Structure formats: C-alpha cells, structure tokens
Amino acid sequence: MSTGAVNHRRADTRRNHELILAAAAESLTSCGEVSFNAIAKHAGVGVGTVYRHFPAPEDLILAVYQREVRHLVEVVPSLLENHPPEQAFRVWTTDHLAHYMMTKRGLANALSAATAARGELPKTAHEALVGSVATLLAANVEAGTVRAGLDPEVVLRGLGGLLFLDQRGPWRAQTEALIDLLWRGMSRCCGR
Numbered sequence: 001m002s003t004g005a006v007n008h009r010r011a012d013t014r015r016n017h018e019l020i021l022a023a024a025a026e027s028l029t030s031c032g033e034v035s036f037n038a039i040a041k042h043a044g045v046g047v048g049t050v051y052r053h054f055p056a057p058e059d060l061i062l063a064v065y066q067r068e069v070r071h072l073v074e075v076v077p078s079l080l081e082n083h084p085p086e087q088a089f090r091v092w093t094t095d096h097l098a099h100y101m102m103t104k105r106g107l108a109n110a111l112s113a114a115t116a117a118r119g120e121l122p123k124t125a126h127e128a129l130v131g132s133v134a135t136l137l138a139a140n141v142e143a144g145t146v147r148a149g150l151d152p153e154v155v156l157r158g159l160g161g162l163l164f165l166d167q168r169g170p171w172r173a174q175t176e177a178l179i180d181l182l183w184r185g186m187s188r189c190c191g192r
Contacts, residue, residue: 017053019043025064029102029167034060068100069125076132085139090179092136093159098175101162130156137186146186158182 023042027033034057040047054060075096079088134152141148161178165171 016043016045016049019045020050020053020060021064021067024060025068028061028064036060066125069128072096072100073128073132076135080136080139085136085143086145086183089136089140090176092132093162093179094172094175097159098162098165098171101159102165102167102171133159140186146183150186155182155186158185 020039020043023039024034026042027035027039036047036050036057039060040050043050050060054063072092076088076092079092082088083091130152133156137146137150137152137155140146141150159178159182162175165174
C-alpha cells in the first residue's frame with residue numbers, strides 16, 4: 001500500500017512540475033516576468049510547491065527554455081511519420097519552431113538574466129535544434145526535395161528570422177513566406 005502512495009505522490013509531483021512549467025512559459029511569453037505567486041496561482045499549486053521544484057527564478061526560466069527545446073526535438077519523428085518530408089519540415093517550422101521563437105523572444109530578457117546568473121545556456125539545447133533540422137533535411141534529401149550538402153546550422157540561422165514574428169500579427173503567413181524563400185534556396189541543384 002505504501003508503494004501506491006509513493007507512485008501517486010510521484011505522479012502528482014510530475015503533474016505539478018509540468019503545470020508550473022506551462023504556467024511559467026505562458027507568463028514569460030506574455031509579459032516576460034517570473035512571479036512565483038502568479039505562476040503558482042495559474043498552475044493551481046501553492047507557492048511553496050513552485051519553490052520546491054525551482055528554488056530560484058533562474059532555475060525556472062532555464063527549465064522553461066529546455067522544455068520548449070525538448071518539445072521541438074521530440075515532435076520531429078512523429079511529423080516525419082505522419083507527413084511527407086517537405087510537409088514535415090513546413091509543419092515543424094510553422095506550428096512548432098515559430099511558436100518557440102516567439103516564446104523565446106518573450107523569454108529573451110529573462111533568459112539573459114538567468115544565464116548571467118548561472119553561466120551559459122546549455123549548449124545541448126542548440127545542438128538539439130541543429131540535430132532536429134539535420135533530421136528533417138536528411139529526410140528531404142532522401143525524398144529528393146532538397147539538395148544534399150546543406151548545413152543544418154546555416155538553415156537554422158536562416159530560420160532565425162522567426163524571432164521577429166509578432167504573435168498579434170500575421171505570423172503564420174510571414175512564417176510560410178520565410179519557409180518558401182528558404183525552400184527555394186535549399187532546392188536549387190546548383191553547387192556553390
């Protein structure tokens with residue numbers, strides 16, 4: 001019977017952790033601030049629970065950033081399974097990366113302060129994004145929709161223009177226009 005209580009407690013802990021991260025991501029996206037009281041209220045947990053999971057605001061900010069990156073990486077296999085490679089790239093960029101970039105813009109000041117207090121951003125996050133782009137490019141090379149030899153780092157930098165999207169504006173159309181522009185360059189058969 002105690003094992004069930006421990007498992008139930010662990011499930012509650014995981015659920016609370018995710019609720020806190022979701023509330024913090026929304027707060028950072030909308031106003032760029034971390035208020036443990038507001039986040040606790042939005043997540044439906046006590047403020048002490050927030051502090052138990054994230055002793056300092058920097059811990060929470062970095063966890064939100066890592067959560068966003070993890071989602072971007074984890075969704076790629078599903079997209080490639082459910083869509084042709086070109087469509088998977090477009091859906092990943094429009095429905096996932098653009099949202100992440102808009103969120104990251106909201107996180108920028110908080111992330112800057114958090115990394116100043118903790119050191120650099122985890123390099124694994126950037127490497128994971130480059131890896132996701134590489135996976136999508138490899139699938140498209142195999143399908144013959146883009147040319148071989150594209151540098152995933154360069155493609156990711158090209159997608160960096162998504163940082164300038166405004167959630168209140170026509171961000172989806174602007175994202176699709178950026179993808180079309182990059183796609184024409186990636187599809188060229190001519191060498192360097």
